[in-house]
Amino acid sequence: MMASDGVNGTSGCRCIKEETVYQGEWLSLGVTTYQDPHGQHRTWETVRRTTRCDGYKTDGAAVVAVLKRALHYDQLILVQQFRPAINGLTLEFPAGLCDAGESVEDCAIRELREETGYTGQVVSVSPAVCMDAGLSNCTTCLVTAQIDGDDIVNIRPKPHPEEGGWCWTLSSINTEFLKVLYFPMSELMTRINEYSRKEGVTVDSRVYMYAMALQQCKGKDPVQRSPGRIDKK
16 A cells, blocks of 8 residues: 655644534534644534444444345345435435444344344444544444345334334335335346436435445446546546
8 A cells, every 4th residue: 555645644633622613412513623734723613423422433333234035136225214414315224323332233233123124133343434524523333234034023024213203114104204225236236326316315425335336346337427428538
């Protein structure tokens, strides 16, 4: 791995102080004073979660859950929900925040059950990864899980939303807040693109990067060029 150094590097950078401008129930807005590589002091507007448990390096977990059933194609389980911050629908991995004393693995399995009704088995857990480091300190762990769709507990899954929320599947009549969707792993990128265009949803970057990575593993170009785009050569 190669890295640059000198005036464009990161040596000498450090945070000096943080001031809270606004404190809400879930988030706070602050101004961080930091030192750049030249020793100059600068400020940065920062959003922070107020809910991270003491001693935790992550805020929560996002679950990459694959449903496996005999004589069926493997399917990735995603959730669609309305996000007020973007005033629109998103397509995301099941995810949520860790409760105090709860492991990342337990958080992932709980959130999967609450949002989709499925019970899964954890396969792997990533380190804490940043969500949008240019804006906030929010981090998450990516947890891969497998769901045995032939297990009796997963035959007719019913979401178990926490208080104040609703979940629904394609076969239900309740249409508030969250919707469970299934995408075949063999055609993940194609199906996600088709669905997002048809329904006007914004795909979470983690979901899209996951689909792109699967495409690259197949030796296919993961980028769909827009009409009229001119690539410079």
